[in-house]
Amino acid sequence: MKPFCIDTNVWSGPGGNILKEALRQEARALHQMHQPPASLREWSAMRGRIRRKLLDAAGSFPAPPALELREHGTIKLEGYRITKLTYQSRPGLRVSAHLMRPDGPGPFPAILNMHGHWAQGKIAARVAGRCQVFAREGFVVLSVDAIGAGERGTFPNKFEHHGRQGTPLFSIGETLLGMQVYDNMRGIDLLQSLDYVDGARIGATGASGGGNQTMWVSALDPRVKVSVPVVSAGTFEAYVTNHNCMCETLPGGLQITEEWGVLGLVAPNPLLILTALREGIPAFFMQEMLRSYADARKVYALYGKEERIAYQAPDLPHGYWPEMQRHALGWFKHWLTGEASALPRALPVVPEFPESRLMCFPGKSRPGELISLRDYVRLRCGRCRKEYLALKKISRAQKLKGLRRLLRLESGPAFQHCSAPVRGEAGGMLFEKFTVAPSPGALVPCLLLKPRRKTPGAITIALHPEGKLSCLKEPTAQAILRQGRALCLADLRHTGETKWDHPDSKEHLPSFRAELWLGRTMIGQWVKDILAIRAALAGRGHGRGGIELLAFGEPALAVLAAAALAENFDAVSVEKLPATYVTPQTPPAQRYSIYVPGILQWGDVTLIAALANCPVRVRSLANHSNKILSRPEHLAWLREARKMAGRTGRRMQIT
Numbered sequence: 001m002k003p004f005c006i007d008t009n010v011w012s013g014p015g016g017n018i019l020k021e022a023l024r025q026e027a028r029a030l031h032q033m034h035q036p037p038a039s040l041r042e043w044s045a046m047r048g049r050i051r052r053k054l055l056d057a058a059g060s061f062p063a064p065p066a067l068e069l070r071e072h073g074t075i076k077l078e079g080y081r082i083t084k085l086t087y088q089s090r091p092g093l094r095v096s097a098h099l100m101r102p103d104g105p106g107p108f109p110a111i112l113n114m115h116g117h118w119a120q121g122k123i124a125a126r127v128a129g130r131c132q133v134f135a136r137e138g139f140v141v142l143s144v145d146a147i148g149a150g151e152r153g154t155f156p157n158k159f160e161h162h163g164r165q166g167t168p169l170f171s172i173g174e175t176l177l178g179m180q181v182y183d184n185m186r187g188i189d190l191l192q193s194l195d196y197v198d199g200a201r202i203g204a205t206g207a208s209g210g211g212n213q214t215m216w217v218s219a220l221d222p223r224v225k226v227s228v229p230v231v232s233a234g235t236f237e238a239y240v241t242n243h244n245c246m247c248e249t250l251p252g253g254l255q256i257t258e259e260w261g262v263l264g265l266v267a268p269n270p271l272l273i274l275t276a277l278r279e280g281i282p283a284f285f286m287q288e289m290l291r292s293y294a295d296a297r298k299v300y301a302l303y304g305k306e307e308r309i310a311y312q313a314p315d316l317p318h319g320y321w322p323e324m325q326r327h328a329l330g331w332f333k334h335w336l337t338g339e340a341s342a343l344p345r346a347l348p349v350v351p352e353f354p355e356s357r358l359m360c361f362p363g364k365s366r367p368g369e370l371i372s373l374r375d376y377v378r379l380r381c382g383r384c385r386k387e388y389l390a391l392k393k394i395s396r397a398q399k400l401k402g403l404r405r406l407l408r409l410e411s412g413p414a415f416q417h418c419s420a421p422v423r424g425e426a427g428g429m430l431f432e433k434f435t436v437a438p439s440p441g442a443l444v445p446c447l448l449l450k451p452r453r454k455t456p457g458a459i460t461i462a463l464h465p466e467g468k469l470s471c472l473k474e475p476t477a478q479a480i481l482r483q484g485r486a487l488c489l490a491d492l493r494h495t496g497e498t499k500w501d502h503p504d505s506k507e508h509l510p511s512f513r514a515e516l517w518l519g520r521t522m523i524g525q526w527v528k529d530i531l532a533i534r535a536a537l538a539g540r541g542h543g544r545g546g547i548e549l550l551a552f553g554e555p556a557l558a559v560l561a562a563a564a565l566a567e568n569f570d571a572v573s574v575e576k577l578p579a580t581y582v583t584p585q586t587p588p589a590q591r592y593s594i595y596v597p598g599i600l601q602w603g604d605v606t607l608i609a610a611l612a613n614c615p616v617r618v619r620s621l622a623n624h625s626n627k628i629l630s631r632p633e634h635l636a637w638l639r640e641a642r643k644m645a646g647r648t649g650r651r652m653q654i655t
Contacts, residue, residue: 004481006426008468008489009497010433010445016500019493020241022441023514027240027254030518034258036298043264043302051265053256055220058178059169065091067190072360077351079103080135084360086370089186094370096151096360097144097187098122100135106196109203109336112187112217112224113143114180116208116231116320117245121150123358130325132350137329138337140197142187146180146209146247148373151360165373166246168583172380173598176247177216184217188224200225201336205328207231207320211274212248219265226335227266228328230274230320231281233311234288235259240514241500242282251597252519260295267296268303270335272342273311274324286313308335310342322347374587381582384600388607389640396648400611402602404565407524416440418536421448428452429481436490438532442525445497446533448542450486458546458570459486461533463526463555465508465591467496474552476575476619486542490533492526492555494593508554512592522593526558531566538568546570553622554578554593557605564611572616579621579629579637580605588624603644606637610645615653 037043055061068088075082083099102108113131118124122131122143131141145152148165166176184204192199203226206214211232218227236254250256263271275289282288293311300309310331314323326344334342356362361370371379416439421432432448447468448459460480464471468489471477480487491497494511505511508522515522530549537543548571551559556574563572578590581600609616621629621637629637638654645652 003473003478004427004429004449006429006431006447006449006472008447008472010422010435010447011497015443015445015497018443019441019498020500023241023518025441026518027237027514030254031235031237031258034261036260036264036295037302040302043299046261047265050257050261051220054250054253054262057175057250057252057256058181059174061178061182061185062090064186064189067186067193068094069190069193075353075357077132080132082132082135082358084358086360086367087186087190089183092369092371093376094367095144095147095183095186096122096370097142098128098131098358100131100141100143101196102135102138102140106140107198108138108140108196109201109332110140110142110191110197111332112184112191112202112204113141114184114204114206114210114213114217115143115146115149116206116210119149119153120355121145121152123150123355125352125355126320128358129350129352130320133325133329133347134332136348136350137333137345139203139332140191140194142191144183144187146213147176147183147376151366151370152372154372154374165377165587167592167595168377168381168581168588170251170595170597171581171583171600172377172384173601174380175250175597176245177250180213180247181216181220184213185221188217188221192223199223203227203332203336205230205332207324208318209245209247215259215262215266218269218271219262222269224266224269226270226332228272228274228331230324230328231276231279231284231318233259233263233273233275233292234283234285235291236517238283238285238288240517241510243510244281244283244513246513249513249516251516254517255519258292258295260292260299263292263296264299267299268305268308270308270331271296271310272327272331273309274327275311275313276318277313277315278317280318284318377583381600385580385582385604388600388603391647394607394644394647396611396650399603399607399648400564403561403608403611406521406596406598406602407527407561408520409524409527409565418539421540434536436529436532436536438528442493442529443498444493444529444533445491446536447489448486448537449481449489451484453484457485458548459488459537459543460548460550461488461490461530461537463490463492463530463549463551463559465495465553465555465593466506467491467499469496471552474575476550476573480550488533488537490529492529492558494522495555508591508593512595516597521596523558523561523596526555526593527562527565530558530562534566534568548572550574552576554591557594557608560605560608560612560616563614563616564608567613569614571614572612573619574617575619576622576626576628577618577620578605579623579633583624586625589626590622590624606641607644609641609654610648610650610652612652615655617655
């Protein structure tokens, strides 16, 4: 039989940028709500609140274990030496690093260096080169590999970018941002443990992602006395709908403060911001930096220390170029060694080494405790899952309350309004095209297809991560129409007609980051969309024969959550449902939209299914690589879901 076809577009022109602009407007409003205080007393109270909330959002900061410093070779040079080492950050988690020490007894001032998005980490030529410059000029320098990069990436002979690998950290209640901050704090512990370092004179610097970390560690650790973040200062507002890495993403960050507030936490310690005049990343453009700089300067003024904050904008592209190193060296010389001027200094000539010579472990193996980000996520996910499966009795009410909190679902009306329908007929089916507004600025286009019969039957709301057209092409959706049943196709936010232009839109990456910065989750927003569609249909007198849900891929998680949190759905059917939030060692291939901060501390997908208030049919399950589970794996998943339902005191209707 020929597949049913219809123009699934509801809008006469592109509409994705409406949602994009709504997100930007919300970010602008939040930016305006964060204003510097007028007194030092007021700032002192605000400072404490901001710091506590930032630490809570960043993840866990456990009691530090012993450093267990281990050396892995030394390179002696004129006036300084490079020691390759590792130290323990969290229990069983080691950090690979370079320690560069000037000749002489000291005590010397020290600089903590953080690389940016260089897959090679600390051994990249321009990263190691600037550290040698500082060491040659009399500073002890500790240059660390960020988790997931350099020798903490995939081994052997491969380096991975830590953004994609680090996203599953959200599931276990961690963030890449917080993991790096903690590793860097432990680096400061290391510097202060050395008898040839003056622990009261420690600076921090880095470029791009490393500059971002410079800001965060300087704000959250008062032991950093002088800071030079490079090509990384902007506004949190500018992060929304623009590009920034997962290591620069803080859930709900824009609800807590703006970037000036984080820079303000550095006060009254000296802070030099270096920005590239030819910056290519919108979030770090000169105008964005100046907005945060101006407000941070007001905080410094409350201390009477305006001379301690400054910026420079060399006519350069993104990077930590020699001209910027000259400015940083002058700033560190002035504030850490007491030299009279903070003007740029001439740079000494330093040698460049092959990357292999700078590696702690240049062969094809490394110690088991120097685990990669993938391994860390796998181990932590496994631990969370073990605790979840050990639950003997589950409070349904508490789990539903926890799920609503995790999805960041605020209370309020089911939807704001619904447009008048555009009616017609195609291929023997009646259709209605209409738009639902679940919240201000969010529009969900819907296409209702229904048979001519007068007797009302059930309506199936069908959802797909790529929108209505892809959903209509699915055999299951076609089968519903062939059976003469009603089908309502809808584009959830950031899909189909609501998808806004961005190179990474297909993976839902920019929309996921934007929602996260604004304090929400995409699954939670999709749940709200689903409830709004149902309310709109019911308000029009549709669905008197029942309303069912059908979803493919990532939206299947939202469908299960909606069926758990609401009692007015009659059945749920899902295909290619992500089977679990547990991530094994191989990198995830699912869209970013699935991630919910802290979900594995709450439970897993089987528990979401077990909490559904209606029968659930699981047609197929997908693993983290988007491969369909085998029949034995599928049956094992069903047994687990039924077991979890039993532990809530209910019998689950699942097939």
